[in-house]
Amino acid sequence: MAKEKMVSQITDMELDFAQWYTDVCKKADLIAYSGVKGVFVYRPYGYALWENIQHILDGMFKESGHENVYMPLLIPESLLQKEKDHVEGFAPECAWVTMGGSEELEEKLCIRPTSETLFCDHFKDIVHSWRDLPVKYNQWCSVLRWEKTSRPFLRHREFLWQEGHTLHATAQEAIAETEGQLECYADFCENYLAMPVIKGVKTDKEKFSGAERTYTIECMMHDGKALQAGTSHYFGDGFARAYDIRFTDKNNQLQVPFETSWGLSTRLIGGIIMTHGDNSGLVLPPKVAPIQCVILPIAQHKPGVLDAAAQLRDRLKKAGFRVKMDDSDQSPGWKFAEYEMKGVPVRLEVGPKDLEQNQCVLVRRDNREKRVVPLDELETALAETLQAVHDGLYAKAKANLESHIFAASTLEEARDLQKRNGGFIKTMWCGSEECETKMKDEAGMSSRCIPFAQEHLGDTCAICGKKAEKMLYWGVAY
């Protein structure tokens, strides 16, 4: 008899990647829909993942001298409008508060889509002397952008993020800050999330509204689409001039300071899902997994099993691992499937047969490899196994990235490569926005970045044939 599917399952990603993604988000208990388009409920398991990300990043920011602050949710229209490029960029996706109680407001208030304007307005008041610089602030908050289409984690109207905002006496120092924070993001993605990144600079067309230069890290998903995982902006003194921020330097001269901002959002969770997930569900990088190891007692009604499992749990907790013991009365098979769906990096099985031999079994989520471990070596073995999962995930993601990079010398070639394989298409580029637009119109790709790691693929632009000195990555992005 053909076994009917007993439980709701996850669509195979080869069959329908978008459906697979949505299934994982829901079945792994990360997120739930609310009654309003584009705003989501972060469920405990999904929020715990964000908290772990927050905790690590927050430590990195503080280590490099940044302080956390909290700015208001609302921006008066007049304040938002001071920087021309910025307001033009964000106006189409602003949501406004126009009523207070039953009264119409004198001036409407924008719900922050990002907080540059608020920080500038505040910086103007607190910075007067060279002694006040640098200012290195960060805030954890949510922002609102009235997106037309939305998807869990990848594109919310309201999303959680951090935004760093810093002010410096010199352009060099501000640029160093911008680049340093990009490195921080790249380090975090690669060493904590096991996501390899491509670092580079956005073209003028793609840069942040109001920025002089935008740096980015770009990741490659399983389906060949690109994901911008974090950005860091150098503003020059544009915002400072627009918002009238001045300081007196050591020579008693009035100067305009230089500014940066940088942000990373819950979108990254979407990136984790699409980088590491498989047809059994989520696969979480061990360093941010809410549960690093789930302990499953086998034949738990037999004497000694539950006690032994609880002892192992306590030992591992004491050793600093995030562990959970599941002694619910579900069958072992059910639990195996459940925790695979939730992406728990390591499963620990312990049953009567193990206890007789003073051992347990560790199973890796990424490749299902089993390892029998003597109980007195458990802490070391688990640490090794978690590290092995991290390394395994990174290697697999790196291979996926590398197998999704193709070189092209003409627009037609680029278009065909994208259509056939997806991925990043690298070409030489003359630097003109017209060529970017043409690539978008005819090949459906936007420029992802001008990578730091440049290669010389030729001397002419793949689109217009004119002289070209820069190599650009193109792709279809989330």
Next chain:
RNA sequence: CCGGGUGUAGCCCAGGGGUAGGGCGCUUGCCUUGGGAGCAAGAAGCCGCGCGUUCGAAUCGCGCCACUCGGACCA
């Protein structure tokens, strides 16, 4: 925002102008435990929302909302 699809129990879906259906899940009991076990009983629904047509609407019409797939726009 433009075009297509969908909305019936927690999930997947059938039905259909006149008492609301199935499978899975859920609850309780028995049984079972190294890859989503079995038996029995039970609970659970403004049939997405509003307005219309009708003696009567979950069913027909219109509007809206949400989800989804393309496209345009954006972290």
